Each structure stands twice: as C-alpha cells, then as structure tokens.
Amino acid sequence: MSRIESYHRMLQAASQFQYNIALILEAKALEASRSCQWICGHLNAAHFEDHGDQLKKSLEVHDQMIEVIEGMTKMELALAKHLQILLGGSESGGTNSADGDGGNYYS
Template sequence: MSRIESYHKMLQAASQFQYNIALILEAKALEAARSCQWISGHLSGAHFEDHGDQVKKLLEVHDQMIEVIEGMTKMEMALAKHLHILLVGSEAGGTGSVNGDGGNYYS
C-alpha cells in the first residue's frame, strides 16, 4: 500500500471516528434533555429539607454533565493533535516535526 493510500485510510478512519463521536454527543444531548425534564418534575423543593440540599443535588448532576463534556473535549483535542501531526508531517516530507523545531504543537 502506498503512502497516499495509507494517509487516505487514516483520514477515513478519523472521519468514521468523528461520526461516532457525533452519535455519542447526540445521545448525550437526548439524555440531558430527559434528565432536565425529570429533574424539573421530581427534584422540587418539596423533596428536600432545605434549599441548600436541593442546590447540592442539582450541582452534582451539573458536575456529571461537565465531566462528560470535558472527556469528549479531551478526546477531540487528542484526535485533532494527531491529525495535525499527520497532515503537517506529510506536507513537510514526513519529518514528523509539527512546528519545525521538534516541539509539540499543543504544549
């Protein structure tokens, strides 16, 4: 297999990876909408002793969603970094150096 064919296969794999990430994000958006509806209907002030307990519970749910978003962001950043290395490295004659001095692009 030629170098161009190899790059093409890697880009196709990256494209499929991005599609799968989009499906995950779509499912997470649906889950968040359902959670929002459930929380709005079931976690009212009547279910807690005081407002502080209610806020703590809602912050726990919020923190879980932030963790999911951060995880997906880290995964996307890693994919972008590898694609950048692949594309810049192939344009520079395959030297493997991202910014010309052997350093890391995302340091």
C-alpha cells in the same frame, strides 16, 4: 500499501471516529434534554428537607454533565492534534504548527 494509501486509510478511520463521536454527542444531548425535564419536575423544593440538600443534588447532576463534556473535549483535542501531525507531516515532511505554539493544546 503506499504511503498515500496509508494516509488515506488513516483519514478514513479518523472520519469514522468523528462520525461515531457525533452519534455519542447526539445521544448525550437527547439524554440531557430528558434529564432536564425530569430534574425540573422532580428536584423541586418539595422533595428536599432544606435548600442546601436541593443545591447539593443539583450540583451533583451538574458535575456529572461537566465530566462528560470535559472527557469529550479532551478526546477531540487529542484527535485534532494527531490529525494535525498527520496532515502537517504529509504536506511538508515534518510537523508544522501555524500558530507557533508547537501544536501543544494541553495546559
């Protein structure tokens, strides 16, 4: 297999990976919409002893959604970094960062 064919296969795999991520995000959006409707109907003041309990439960739900978003973001950043290395390496023979930070997306 030639180098070009190898790059083409890697890009096809990355494309399929992105498609699967899009499907996951679509499912998560639908789940979030349903959860929102359920939460708005069931996490009202009548179901809790005091406002602190209601706030605590709402924050737990919120934290779970933030964790999902953070995980998907980290996965996307890692994939973008690998694609940048792949594309930068195939075009110029080495890694090349247009923004001058060496391609470091992690803080």
